[in-house]
Amino acid sequence: MKIFVLIKQVAAQGSVVKIDGDGRWVEETNLVFTANESDNYALEEALLMKEAHGGEVVVCTLGPERARQVVKDALAKGADRAIFFRDDQFADLDSNALGEVFARILREEEFDLILSGLQADDTGEAELGPILAQKLNLPHVTMVVETELPDGVIKVKQELEGGWFRFVEADLPALLTIQSGINQPRYASLKGIMAMKKKEIREITMADLGITAAELSAMQSITRLYIPEKIKETTFIEGSAEEIATKLVDVLSNEAKVI
Amino acid sequence: MGKILAYIQCANGDPTRNALEAFRAAQLLAADLEYQLSGTVFGAHLPDSVKALKMDQLIHVQSPSLMSYTPELFVAAMDAVMKTESPDIMIAGHTYQVRDWLPRLAGQRNCPMVSDCIGYHIDPELIWVRQVFQGKINADVVTSAEQVIVSFQSGAYRADQLENGNPSIRAMEVDLSQVTLHVRPGEKFQDTKDSIDLSHAERIISVGRGISEEAKLSIIHELAAVLDAELASSRPVVDYGWLEHDRQVGSSGQTVSPKLYLAVGLSGAIQHQVGMKNSGCIVAINKDAHAPIFEIADYGVVADLFEIIPQLTTALAERQKA
Ligand SMILES: Cc1cc2nc3c(=O)[nH]c(=O)nc-3n(C[C@H](O)[C@H](O)[C@H](O)COP(=O)(O)OP(=O)(O)OC[C@H]3O[C@@H](n4cnc5c(N)ncnc54)[C@H](O)[C@@H]3O)c2cc1C
Ligand SMILES: Nc1ncnc2c1ncn2[C@@H]1O[C@H](COP(=O)(O)O)[C@@H](O)[C@H]1O
Numbered sequence: 324m325k326i327f328v329l330i331k332q333v334a335a336q337g338s339v340v341k342i343d344g345d346g347r348w349v350e351e352t353n354l355v356f357t358a359n360e361s362d363n364y365a366l367e368e369a370l371l372m373k374e375a376h377g378g379e380v381v382v383c384t385l386g387p388e389r390a391r392q393v394v395k396d397a398l399a400k401g402a403d404r405a406i407f408f409r410d411d412q413f414a415d416l417d418s419n420a421l422g423e424v425f426a427r428i429l430r431e432e433e434f435d436l437i438l439s440g441l442q443a444d445d446t447g448e449a450e451l452g453p454i455l456a457q458k459l460n461l462p463h464v465t466m467v468v469e470t471e472l473p474d475g476v477i478k479v480k481q482e483l484e485g486g487w488f489r490f491v492e493a494d495l496p497a498l499l500t501i502q503s504g505i506n507q508p509r510y511a512s513l514k515g516i517m518a519m520k521k522k523e524i525r526e527i528t529m530a531d532l533g534i535t536a537a538e539l540s541a542m543q544s545i546t547r548l549y550i551p552e553k554i555k556e557t558t559f560i561e562g563s564a565e566e567i568a569t570k571l572v573d574v575l576s577n578e579a580k581v582i
Numbered sequence: 583m584g585k586i587l588a589y590i591q592c593a594n595g596d597p598t599r600n601a602l603e604a605f606r607a608a609q610l611l612a613a614d615l616e617y618q619l620s621g622t623v624f625g626a627h628l629p630d631s632v633k634a635l636k637m638d639q640l641i642h643v644q645s646p647s648l649m650s651y652t653p654e655l656f657v658a659a660m661d662a663v664m665k666t667e668s669p670d671i672m673i674a675g676h677t678y679q680v681r682d683w684l685p686r687l688a689g690q691r692n693c694p695m696v697s698d699c700i701g702y703h704i705d706p707e708l709i710w711v712r713q714v715f716q717g718k719i720n721a722d723v724v725t726s727a728e729q730v731i732v733s734f735q736s737g738a739y740r741a742d743q744l745e746n747g748n749p750s751i752r753a754m755e756v757d758l759s760q761v762t763l764h765v766r767p768g769e770k771f772q773d774t775k776d777s778i779d780l781s782h783a784e785r786i787i788s789v790g791r792g793i794s795e796e797a798k799l800s801i802i803h804e805l806a807a808v809l810d811a812e813l814a815s816s817r818p819v820v821d822y823g824w825l826e827h828d829r830q831v832g833s834s835g836q837t838v839s840p841k842l843y844l845a846v847g848l849s850g851a852i853q854h855q856v857g858m859k860n861s862g863c864i865v866a867i868n869k870d871a872h873a874p875i876f877e878i879a880d881y882g883v884v885a886d887l888f889e890i891i892p893q894l895t896t897a898l899a900e901r902q903k904a
Contacts, residue, residue: 336791336818337849339870340715349715360818422689446714448697450685453653457689462764463653465682482834483678483770490768497764502834504821542694543730546709547722550872555864557882567883568893571865572901574881579863581785581842582809582898 324378326369329439330362332390342548358393361440365501367508370401379403387411399511399519406525420539422454427532437498452500463498464491468505584617587669600675602741604734608673624648636747653683662756676733688731695731700738716851717874778828785811785842792847796824801891808898816848832857847887850875
């Protein structure tokens with residue numbers, strides 16, 4: 324099995340994000356960046372498949388210099404090699420442009436599977452997987468919560484709304500988008516971190532792929548970010564922890580009458 | 583005249599709720615822009631409730647192979663419809679099915695897809711509004727292409743405000759014979775019927791990733807005992823294996839509407855909100871004043887849960903003694 328895993332570097336879960344002066348993105352200086360949550364599960368699934376069936380796991384990210392860290396982390400966990408598409412303007416690329424870049428990279432490679440996360444926690448579009456599959460003319464299945472590899476095909480369990488599922492079979496090569504919870508992602512071991520230093524990180528840029536900026540010009544862009552308006556009037560309860568507890572018990576029993 | 587084409591997803595012979603909500607967005611947009619509005623239904627059956635919706639034209643793609651969902655056929659069918667119709671805007675509800683095939687169609691047609699929108703405004707150009715950073719921030723998005731595909735979030739528009747009408751119905755043939763199927767979806771099923779049914783619980787304490795580790799759940803259990811509440815959680819807590827799957831609330835978990843929903847260390851992403859926003863009284867304890875859960879909370883406490891929860895347990899225990 325040769326498996327490619329797409330990993331996006333995003334602001335860590337629980338980050339307090341502030342809109343930047345331009346009003347079009349968030350202030351990045353104080354943010355901690357990590358691998359997107361579902362991508363982490365995708366990497367683990369690839370590593371498990373490799374352990375069971377042999378082969379190679381290649382991780383692939385596109386982002387500014389800081390994004391190098393997510394491929395390093397993946398190599399430390401056991402991925403074999405990495406492709407780092409370094410591009411400082413990457414935030415301006417839309418899903419179609421990203422799909423085009425990854426398609427160019429992957430057309431040069433042979434693979435059985437491409438795994439991505441089901442959606443990026445920052446922009447939340449949930450588009451790149453199916454778009455890339457289309458560009459590479461591959462079958463795809465989204466929101467995968469279980470995988471099985473009988474001969475020549477992949478069988479997956481796909482999550483649907485409200486606790487429903489279905490099994491889906493797809494021919495290989497295929498692209499899957501992975502849902503969180505499919506496995507328990509590992510941490511890098513010390514040995515893994517040492518081994519990472521000897522692994523290949525192939526760095527490529529737009530020029531290497533022969534893509535011009537015009538070919539990738541975004542068809543959609545963010546013009547403004549803002550804090551959402553509140554739907555309900557929230558009564559905030561303040562004070563010391565003890566005071567808050569007392570007041571809360573009081574409003575819940577006397578005002579809301581729910582206890 | 584500009585054109586809007588809406589995909590009306592049906593299941594078990596009826597349009598899905600999210601499809602109707604998105605169709606309401608399409609009706610409003612068609613009125614605002616003075617565009618022509620067409621709806622599209624796939625499969626042999628055309629529900630009466632769809633025939634009664636206000637639109638200019640209802641396109642029925644009857645092909646029996648569209649009765650059940652396969653991504654390759656749906657992409658090919660909609661591509662064919664869009665080729666004949668050339669809509670400026672194609673609209674759908676952001677359901678799991680739509681998430682599966684609509685981006686692929688956007689790739690095929692090389693047109694932008696603005697996904698999971700919560701609204702639009704015209705100022706004077708058309709601006710789509712969607713959430714970023716898991717609902718903490720809204721983004722205005724513009725597109726520059728002849729055609730745009732847009733999906734709308736569940737609950738973004740109200741299906742009960744749909745206008746009725748008498749559309750002309752057009753049966754459309756699409757040739758799907760050239761499509762080779764590489765994806766074979768099986769039948770839908772539910773995993774073992776939920777053994778914990780939270781839908782009848784009067785009080786629920788729902789815990790999120792803010793609890794930080796499994797061992798800390800003990801303080802939540804203690805509170806649940808004095809509050810006589812059921813325990814629920816966000817998805818990550820279940821993903822980590824800290825609570826049974828049956829306790830997950832949200833789009834991929836249970837839908838609940840207790841008298842009291844106490845959300846603890848939980849951000850309130852849309853996929854969580856859809857499962858609990860109809861609760862009677864929503865109380866949120868979160869250290870981030872900008873957590874989206876506060877957008878729908880009746881009472882809020884901006885503080886460290888590890889300081890508040892034990893105090894709350896004590897206060898409730900004292901009240902019971904009194
Ligand atoms: C297709 C799909 C389906 C999904 N289905 C579901 C679903 O059914 N249910 C669901 O819940 N999610 C679902 N999700 C995931 C959802 O998008 C969010 O990622 C998830 O709900 C976040 O969980 P959380 O609030 O526990 O974690 P986070 O978003 O990480 O929030 C943790 C919160 O805890 C607060 N916090 C941290 N420490 C403390 C402290 N000491 N005291 C007080 N507060 C603290 C933080 O400020 C933060 O707001 C789904 C996602 C997708 C893409
Ligand atoms: N810049 C990127 N680099 C690597 N992978 C990406 C990038 N952007 C998106 N992806 C992958 O595509 C998935 C879906 O992203 P999105 O369509 O942006 O929500 C993510 O979970 C990643 O696996």
